[in-house]
Amino acid sequence: MTQTDQISFETVVREVADAVIAATDELTALDRAIGDGDHGLNMRRGFQAVLEELPAIAAQPLPQALQTAGMRLVMKVGGASGPLYGTLFMALGKTLPENPSRADFITAFGAAIDAVKARGKSDAGQKTMLDVLVPVHEALSAGADAKALRAAAHRAAEATVPMLATRGRASFLGERSIGHMDPGARSAEIIVTAAADLTEYAS
Numbered sequence: 001m002t003q004t005d006q007i008s009f010e011t012v013v014r015e016v017a018d019a020v021i022a023a024t025d026e027l028t029a030l031d032r033a034i035g036d037g038d039h040g041l042n043m044r045r046g047f048q049a050v051l052e053e054l055p056a057i058a059a060q061p062l063p064q065a066l067q068t069a070g071m072r073l074v075m076k077v078g079g080a081s082g083p084l085y086g087t088l089f090m091a092l093g094k095t096l097p098e099n100p101s102r103a104d105f106i107t108a109f110g111a112a113i114d115a116v117k118a119r120g121k122s123d124a125g126q127k128t129m130l131d132v133l134v135p136v137h138e139a140l141s142a143g144a145d146a147k148a149l150r151a152a153a154h155r156a157a158e159a160t161v162p163m164l165a166t167r168g169r170a171s172f173l174g175e176r177s178i179g180h181m182d183p184g185a186r187s188a189e190i191i192v193t194a195a196a197d198l199t200e201y202a203s
Helices: 003-022 024-034 039-052 054-058 062-076 081-095 102-120 130-141 146-158 169-177 183-195
Strands: none
Touching: 003 024, 003 039, 003 054, 003 062, 003 183, 024 039, 024 169, 024 183, 039 054, 039 062, 039 081, 039 183, 054 062, 062 081, 081 102, 081 183, 102 130, 130 146, 130 183, 146 183
């Protein structure tokens, strides 16, 4: 990884962390409607921990940097989100080569999504973060640029509003989960929106 790559990676991760932290209140409100109400605070705590170590993390080769960030999320984010987002980052790092092409990133992202599915015993259509991650991967595979990826993530998060939750805490509410955006889907949208420039970084 060159110095330029390190700076680019650090910038993207900082943008992601800042975006998640800025959305703390929004994520908390979404989770209060159909969950425990702690998603925003948990995500903020995890990404603050990543920011605190970011220069050291970004100095590592890209695969190791992603795995280290994922481990911090597992350790610092409470609830189900920590293991799931941590798994996403760690699996991405395990699959990516040090200098990835766009094709490498698409393959690794797909493997990371599969790891999240296995960890959460869930799939798209159950009102979870996967309802954003899966369509975004499909868009990426179809050649979407950063702008199109952001649009795909937004549409996917909005599409969780009429869904019936069948996995996670919201599933306990049954039909009362309908009419609310899934907080995990929204946090996934925020992360994808901020990280969309990685599609040009990995080219």
